[in-house]
Amino acid sequence: MAFCLVCTTMLLACCAAPENAKAPIFQTNYTLFDQNALPHNLANTQPGTIRVFVFLSTQCPIANANIPTLNSFNQQFVNPPPETNHKKTPEENTHTQKVQLFAVIADPYITRKESADHYREFKASFPVLFDSSCQLRDLLKPTHVPEAFVFDPQGRLAYRGAIDNAWAEVGKRRPAITRHYLVEAVTSLLNNQPPPIDKSQPVGCPVEYPAANQTPAPITYRRDIAPILQTRCTLCHQPAATAFPLNSITQATANANRMATTPCKGPPHPARQPTPRETELLKIWANSATPQGDTADWPPAP
Ligand code: HEC
Known part of the structure; x- marks a missing residue:
């Protein structure tokens, strides 16, 4: 009986995990350039880094409205301003992981220059990777922009979905944000805990994938x-x-x-x-x- 209980628990644990939770995602080591022409090799991270990828679009109002939210996230978790560099408490010292935030533009009909100009104009403080041939998009398969993907220090997908619950649906903004999914997921991982939820429905503009019968954008x-x-x-x-x-x-x-x-x-x-x-x-x-x-x-x- 005891054996069966263990068995059942293990099965449940396995099936409650997100689809690709155990898949090592970033074996691919290609390099993408950001809006400031800096290269980022996706394999080149310190072990123990929590990585966040957020798919955006220059043309989606909800994605653009989230740039300030991502700037705050970047400031809080990635590049804290000097005045917050206080002496670390023993508890904070256990947070040996680092956090990296990347936005991603994967749209065959937006040029590199349009993307770079847009994110400089909107004063994005985080790197916006130009996924010119949609390789990262085809790997992670976002359904909407904005959609966030959070990888734990082992490189496993720990959360995907909305940044927060600011929008109940397209065109319907909540009076107050009550869930900060992205912040919650990263805070949990920094405390060696799984995120409170591993998936939420992103609200924004649908990502357009080429239909099977459609001629893909030319490779140039x-x-x-x-x-x-x-x-x-x-x-x-x-x-x-x-x-x-x-x-x-x-x-x-x-x-x-x-x-x-x-x-x-x-x-x-x-x-x-x-x-x-x-x-x-x-x-x-x-x-x-x-x-x-x-x-x-x-x-x-x-
Ligand atoms: C670490 C160095 C290195 C890298 C990186 C590299 N190559 Fe080469 N490649 C060589 C050398 C050396 C030769 C042989 C030259 C010779 O024999 O004349 C060669 C030969 C070739 C040949 C000729 C093969 C043949 O039989 O005629 C092709 C085609 C080629 N490389 C394509 C590529 C492409 C495409 C890339 C990038 C995706 C690449 N190489 C990256 C070093 C490299």
Whole structure:
């Protein structure tokens, strides 16, 4: 009997967990640039860091209305102002984890420049990652903007959903905010506790995923390919190196078929291994007449 009880408890514990709670999410180590042209390698975090990703959109009023909320979160948990750097109490010293906040823009119809200009204009104090080829979006699958994803220090999804309950539904703001889901989730994790809830319904604008019968946005050099070559390949593939150069639009275009058909012969370099999607993007680009794309999509110069 006792055995069965344990058994049942274990089963319940397993099934109450969020779908991908145990999935190691950030094995992919690609680099995304923020609105200030700073690169962020998503694999490059200290062990024990709590990571928060919030999908936004420049065009969604509820997402824009949350920028000040995220600025406050950033100030409270990520970059406390100097005056709060008081001597830590023993209890605070047990909070060895750090918190990182990233917003994410993943919209094929917004250029890198539009996104950067928007978040500078709205004075976002946190990095807004430009997910040019929607890789992070396709990994986490947000349904709405804004939607927050909180990863515990082991990299497991601990909470996803609304930032708070400011909106009962679209167009209906509550008179007062009574739940601060994001703050609650991160505070719990800092206290080595699971968040009070692991999921809530985000309220905002639906994220548009391409329909199966829809032609996807074209894969272009400036938007999709240049960031891959810059973060994965040009360390070795540059003038005066043994490997042929890939650091200009002319060289990349001339070698498009070679990249699409021949695997790299270079020494394995784990941090620069392209993701399967990046390899696929190189192929799609080579096989679709290598469009150059919009100059407003240029990644920052290396
Ligand atoms: C750590 C260094 C390094 C990195 C990073 C690297 N390569 Fe290479 N690659 C080389 C070297 C060295 C060669 C061999 C050059 C030679 O033999 O002439 C090579 C060869 C190649 C070849 C020619 C293979 C053949 O058989 O002709 C291709 C295509 C290629 N790399 C693509 C890439 C792409 C695309 C990336 C980025 C996604 C990349 N490489 C990243 C070092 C590297």
